[in-house]
Amino acid sequence: AQSVSQHNHHVILSEAASLELGCNYSYGGTVNLFWYVQYPGQHLQLLLKYFSGDPLVKGIKGFEAEFIKSKFSFNLRKPSVQWSDTAEYFCAVKIYNQGGKLIFGQGTELSVKP
Amino acid sequence: DTAVSQTPKYLVTQMGNDKSIKCEQNLGHDTMYWYKQDSKKFLKIMFSYNNKELIINETVPNRFSPKSPDKAHLNLHINSLELGDSAVYFCASSQASGTYEQYFGPGTRLTVT
Numbered sequence: 573a574q575s576v577s578q579h580n581h582h583v584i585l586s587e588a589a590s591l592e593l594g595c596n597y598s599y600g601g602t603v604n605l606f607w608y609v610q611y612p613g614q615h616l617q618l619l620l621k622y623f624s625g626d627p628l629v630k631g632i633k634g635f636e637a638e639f640i641k642s643k644f645s646f647n648l649r650k651p652s653v654q655w656s657d658t659a660e661y662f663c664a665v666k667i668y669n670q671g672g673k674l675i676f677g678q679g680t681e682l683s684v685k686p
Numbered sequence: 687d688t689a690v691s692q693t694p695k696y697l698v699t700q701m702g703n704d705k706s707i708k709c710e711q712n713l714g715h716d717t718m719y720w721y722k723q724d725s726k727k728f729l730k731i732m733f734s735y736n737n738k739e740l741i742i743n744e745t746v747p748n749r750f751s752p753k754s755p756d757k758a759h760l761n762l763h764i765n766s767l768e769l770g771d772s773a774v775y776f777c778a779s780s781q782a783s784g785t786y787e788q789y790f791g792p793g794t795r796l797t798v799t
Contacts, residue, residue: 606787610727615776616790660727671742672717672780674788676729 595663709777
């Protein structure tokens with residue numbers, strides 16, 4: 573069965589530290605990849621997406637992610653986090669020709685200390 | 687303007703009751719979805735409709751019945767509510783079911799007592 577795995581359940585960083593959140597998926601065919609963020613008490617917002625082309629994608633708020641097909645990975649990065657980045661981060665995969673459903677990872681809670 | 691809206695935002699009810707959650711999108715999208723987020727924040731697809739036609743029906747109890755009166759609305763009706771139904775339910779929409787991102791609503795927190 574297809575699945576998405578996020579390696580870190582809870583990450584705690586100080587402001588200005590660099591961030592990398594891991595995401596791996598299990599499917600050998602064509603996929604679209606997404607990172608969503610959920611701030612406390614709010615709905616999911618799209619951070620960035622990969623459909624095709626340049627495997628390094630840039631999103632909002634200084635986030636970027638790199639698709640490495642050979643590793644089935646789509647890790648999220650940010651060079652310098654801020655307190656306002658405290659949120660839950662979800663990696664998601666959409667598998668081609670499966671009706672558009674998103675398969676989500678378990679989520680990573682990011683806490684940034686001021 | 688709210689792109690994807692849900693009502694109510696909070697719903698507290700007793701076991702055995704029947705309740706509905708409404709979702710509306712004003713983005714002109716063709717496809718709408720329902721996701722369930724459990725207490726561990728894990729998100730899972732429940733249903734998807736494309737132009738009022740059901741295209742995804744994951745392993746969801748028959749007590750859950752989606753209804754799409756038009757392509758801008760996708761409602762979720764739940765019969766005989768159980769404690770395990772307590773969760774946050776998110777509606778989402780996308781331009782189509784293919785290579786398009788999904789926009790999520792604010793969620794409905796359902797608590798069954």
